[in-house]
Structures are given as C-alpha cells and as structure tokens.
Amino acid sequence: MxxxxxxxxxxxxxxxxxxxxxxxxxxxxxxxxxxxxxxxxxxxxxxxxxxxxxxxxxxxxxxxxxxxxxxxxxxxxxxxxxxxxxxxxxxxxYIEGEVPDGMAVRAPEMLEQIGALLRAVHDIKAPDLPSQYLPQVLAAMEERVARTLERLGGDPVLRAGIERLRPKVAPAIEAWRAGSSLCHNDPHAGNLVRAPAGWKWLDWEYANRGSTLLDSVYFCQQHSLTYEQSAIFLAAAGCGDAPDEEIHLMRLLAEYTDAMWTVLLPNPQPRQEG
Structure with missing residues (x-):
C-alpha cells in the first residue's frame, strides 16, 4: 500500500x-x-x-x-x-483526538471555540497568494444568485429582502478579491480534530487568501446553523456582532459559497436539503 x-x-x-x-x-x-x-x-x-x-x-x-x-x-x-x-x-x-459530530458543533461553547480557531487562521496575512480561479467563481456566483431570485419569485417578502441586501453582496465579493487574510476555504466538522492540546484544522488544499466573511459563512452553511447559532459563530470568528440584517446577508452569501463548489469540484453532487 x-x-x-x-x-x-x-x-x-x-x-x-x-x-x-x-x-x-x-x-x-x-x-x-x-x-x-x-x-x-x-x-x-x-x-x-x-x-x-x-x-x-x-x-x-x-x-x-x-x-x-x-x-x-x-x-x-x-x-x-x-x-x-x-x-x-x-x-x-498524527493527532490523537476525535473528529466532532456535525450536530455537536452547534453547541454554543463549541461554536465559540471553533470560531476563534478560524479567526486565528484569518489573522495570518497572505497578500501574495494568488487566487487564479476567482473569475470563474464570481461568474458562477452571479448565475446562482439570479437563479435564487427566480426561485423566490412567488414569495414577495423573501424576494424583497434579498433584493434589498443584494447591493451589499458586491462589496463582500470585492472583499474576497482584495482580501489579504489566509482562508481555509473548506472549514467544516470533518476537517477538524479535537485533541488534548486543542482544536486542529486539517486538509488545507483549498486554502488561499480571501474574505474572512465568506470563509466563516461556509461553516454556517455546512452545518445549517440557525440565525442565533450563526451570530455566535460569526462573532467568535471576528466578523462582528452580526445584526439580523447581516445574518440574512449571510444566507444570501451561502448561495455564493455553494456556487464556489460548482467551480472547484469536477463532478459536484446536488446538495441534500434538510
């Protein structure tokens, strides 16, 4: 072998x-x-x-x-x-420890610990790392948001909310383009180990410079965090106190990070709802 x-x-x-x-x-x-x-x-x-x-x-x-x-x-x-x-x-x-269950990471104390761990990653500045695949990602993101708006066409309240927040998306994406912080880009429970000496992030092949918000959003999306849980995690990750409007923006940005994987993975599987 x-x-x-x-x-x-x-x-x-x-x-x-x-x-x-x-x-x-x-x-x-x-x-x-x-x-x-x-x-x-x-x-x-x-x-x-x-x-x-x-x-x-x-x-x-x-x-x-x-x-x-x-x-x-x-x-x-x-x-x-x-x-x-x-x-x-x-x-x-080799790290002696356990990979946390995807449900277990929703506990407030774990969200605070893992958020702080991701913040430590973002504290590393990496302005010279290239983001050579960014144009493809951005194009896929724009297409995904357009499809989201079309899907919500029958719900005027949701559509109005997304349309109100949409102007804020461009600055968030620009922050990714101009970002100098190191981002893991695949942060989820399966890439964590809880060792006696503390948490460790594994699997760094997608890491690059970028937006700390989008990196944090991806974790929230992967674990279907509630607005309250997301607020705890985003604050611990250094994304601010996350008022309600920012939490809604996060949900829209989740469509963007989802689109990222349609570019990065050769044969992406449809995301399971629920």
Whole structure:
C-alpha cells in the first residue's frame, strides 16, 4: 500500500524509510476526491501521509499555492505539526483526538471555540497568494444568485429582502478579491480534530487568501446553523456582532459559497436539503 501511495513521490519514500524504517506499517485513513491519507507507524512514531492521487486536480487546488500555505501555517497552534511537504505530498505528526459530530458543533461553547480557531487562521496575512480561479467563481456566483431570485419569485417578502441586501453582496465579493487574510476555504466538522492540546484544522488544499466573511459563512452553511447559532459563530470568528440584517446577508452569501463548489469540484453532487 505504501509503495502505491508513494510511486509518484520517491523523495518522500526515502524520507519515510530513513525516519520510520523500511518495515513501517501503513493503513489507509481517508480516500478523498483529490488526496488519500495514510497512517504510518514505525520507530515509535505515528505519522500521517497525505498524497495527491487524482490525475488532474480540480480548479482551486494548486500544488505551488498549497506549499506556500503549509509554510505559512507551519508551527501554528491550529494546524498539525508539519514534518515534510512537497508538491502533492504532506507528512505531519498524527493527532490523537476525535473528529466532532456535525450536530455537536452547534453547541454554543463549541461554536465559540471553533470560531476563534478560524479567526486565528484569518489573522495570518497572505497578500501574495494568488487566487487564479476567482473569475470563474464570481461568474458562477452571479448565475446562482439570479437563479435564487427566480426561485423566490412567488414569495414577495423573501424576494424583497434579498433584493434589498443584494447591493451589499458586491462589496463582500470585492472583499474576497482584495482580501489579504489566509482562508481555509473548506472549514467544516470533518476537517477538524479535537485533541488534548486543542482544536486542529486539517486538509488545507483549498486554502488561499480571501474574505474572512465568506470563509466563516461556509461553516454556517455546512452545518445549517440557525440565525442565533450563526451570530455566535460569526462573532467568535471576528466578523462582528452580526445584526439580523447581516445574518440574512449571510444566507444570501451561502448561495455564493455553494456556487464556489460548482467551480472547484469536477463532478459536484446536488446538495441534500434538510
């Protein structure tokens, strides 16, 4: 299994052999759309190898950008301890902990903790990271909002509310275009580990610079947070006290972040309602 994982990464294979020994144990941890993660054990150590296996990475996944991101987060409390990173491969120390349940993260104290963790990511400035796929994302977003307005045509109250908030969307998107903060861009419970030393964010392949609001919105959307829960999370993430109008704006922006994945994923699946 290890040979299969490292066929494209001989330098990493040599590094692992030197660190863990030739007879190290290897087990598949996760089989994702872009990367596969393996647990490596040997010489008294437990490491995680995450290797790119997809022949073509989807838009938004750029190995050079990912390496820049891993350098930026190296040593950060919210990230795993990086031991080796190269183009398409990342080795970090295994984190003893639990992946939280998607429902459990709705508890107020957990929303505050995870929001603060995302804020720590956003505190890192990364003005030089490129956003090469942004034009495609923006075009998809505009189309999605137009479809949303069409779908709400029979509800004058909802339509009026969205039309009132729509002028605020452009500045929010421009903040993404001009944003200099590091954003995870895939923040949800499945990419978190709760360890004794604190929470850690995993899976940084979509990370880039951007809008802290949209990064935070994505978490709210993924976990179907109520307005009250969203307000707690957004405040902890550094997005302000989130008055009611901003919460409604967040719901509209959720359409935008949803559209982002129609661009980033090669074969997006329809989102399940409920």
């Amino acid at each position: 290890l040979e299969e994982a490292l066929r494209r990464y001989p330098d990493a294979r040599d590094w692992i052999a030197g660190r863990l020994g030739e007879g190290c144990q290897c087990a598949l941890l996760n089989d994702g759309e872009v990367n596969r993660s393996y647990l490596l054990e040997g010489a008294g150590e437990r490491l995680v190898l995450r290797a790119r296996w997809a022949p073509e990475a989807p838009h938004g996944v750029d190995a050079a950008v990912e390496r820049q991101v891993l350098r930026l987060i190296d040593g950060a409390d919210f990230a795993p301890e990086t031991l080796l990173h190269g183009e398409g491969v990342w080795i970090y120390r």
